Amino acid sequence: MSRSALVLPALILLAIVLPAQQTSTPKTPSYSAIPVDAAKAQNPVKSSPESIARAKKWWNLDCAMCHGAEGNGKGETARDMKLTIGDFTDPATLKDRTDGELYYIIKNGHQDMPPEGERVTTEEGWDLVNYVRSLAKKKPNADQKPQ
Numbered sequence: 001m002s003r004s005a006l007v008l009p010a011l012i013l014l015a016i017v018l019p020a021q022q023t024s025t026p027k028t029p030s031y032s033a034i035p036v037d038a039a040k041a042q043n044p045v046k047s048s049p050e051s052i053a054r055a056k057k058w059w060n061l062d063c064a065m066c067h068g069a070e071g072n073g074k075g076e077t078a079r080d081m082k083l084t085i086g087d088f089t090d091p092a093t094l095k096d097r098t099d100g101e102l103y104y105i106i107k108n109g110h111q112d113m114p115p116e117g118e119r120v121t122t123e124e125g126w127d128l129v130n131y132v133r134s135l136a137k138k139k140p141n142a143d144q145k146p147q
């Protein structure tokens, strides 16, 4: 085999590797504090009624005062502290966030969002990600009457 036969595969490899490195810049500047590996982390806990039930306990204890019981961001503490919090019942609010980003924010906090830290286990942290996702209300279908 001649030496030049190796050049093409090497170039193809470079073409794959180089752009992959460039795309590691976070899309939203305010989330630049989240390590890329953390943002890409896959959710190991399947969203199930059990996972949602486990998270609900923590949500009511640690989250609802700010995010509101329904997740609309209008909890009492949020009002008292004059915090601006996104409405999680709107599917658009978290659509650009990965599960890994949500997990990281829940565990480590972000600006006015306090860290949950060691209060919850790793599994409970992912339960809370599933819970936050479950708050998004489905867009009403044409065949569904508004309530």
Ligand code: HEC
Pocket (backbone or CB within 6 Å): 058, 059, 062, 063, 064, 065, 066, 067, 077, 078, 083, 084, 085, 086, 093, 094, 097, 102, 105, 106, 110, 111, 112, 113, 114, 116, 128, 132
């Ligand atoms: C003291 C009020 C407060 C409490 C308590 C609180 N949060 Fe937050 N949370 C915030 C604020 C404020 C933000 C927006 C932070 C920012 O500026 O990015 C936020 C952001 C978030 C985000 C990211 C939203 C986004 O737009 O990406 C998630 C997810 C979240 N909170 C989940 C939780 C969960 C789960 C709990 C309970 C374990 C909780 N929060 C408890 C105030 C709170």
